[in-house]
Amino acid sequence: MRPSSHAELVVFDCDGVLVDSERLSVEVDRRVLAEFGWHLSAEEIVHRFVGRSGAHFRAEMETHLGRVLPDDWEAPYERWYADAFEKELEAVSGVAAAIDAIRVPICVASSGSHAKIRTTLGLTGLLQRFEGRIFSAEDVDDGKPAPDLFLHAAASMGVEPSECIVVEDSRFGVEAARAAGMRVLGYAGGLTPADWLADANAVFTDMAELPALLGSIPRR
Secondary structure (H helix, E strand, C coil): CCCCCCCCEEEECCECCCECCHHHHHHHHHHHHHHCCCCCCHHHHHHHHCCCCHHHHHHHHHHHHCCCCCCCCCHHHHHHHHHHHHHHCCECCCHHHHHHCCCCCEEEEECCCHHHHHHHHHHCCCHHHHCCCEEEHHHCCCCCCCCHHHHHHHHHHCCCHHHEEEEECCHHHHHHHHHCCCEEEEECCCCCCHHHHCCCCEEECCHHHHHHHHCCCCCC
C-alpha cells in the first residue's frame, strides 16, 4: 500500500520563504560585519548565518573578535535593517496564493525574533494569515539546526511531528526539520543554492508548485 502523504500542519519558515528578506538582510549583515573589521562575501554570510538565530550571529562575532559584545551592541544598526525592509521588502513571489490554496492548518517557525517576524509579515500583508500561530527561536533554548523550534510549534498546534511538513530555504532549517522527524520541502527560489537543500524530501523553485508538492511527500 502506498504511504499516505496527508499532512495535518504546514510549518513555514519566514525569511526567504514567506518574505523576500534575505537578500536585504545579507547586505546589511555585510555592512555590520565590516564595521567590526570582518569582511565576508554575501555567499559566506549565506553559508554561515542564513537560517540561524540572532544569538548565533552574535556568538560567531564574539568568537571572531575574541571579546564579548555589550547587550546593546545591535542598537546602532537596527535602523539599517528597518530602513531596508520598509523601503524594499516584499512577500516571496506567489506565496500568498500558495498559502490560500492550502487546506490544512499553517504556522510560522522562524529563527527571527517575534518582533522581527511580526514586522516583516506585517509589511508584506501576510500577518493576518498567521496571527496566533507564530513561533520564534526566542521560544526555545536551542534554535535551528536543533529540532526544538519545530517540535515546539507542532506541540503548540497539537500535531504530531510525523504529521507536519516544513517549508524551508536554509540547510540549517532542513536539518532541524529532519531532526524533528518532519517531512520538509526545500525552497531554492532565493539565495540558497539547491544543492544545499539536498536533504529535503523535495526541492522546488516556484511557490506555485507548493500546494501540489504538499500532497506528494509520503510519511516516513
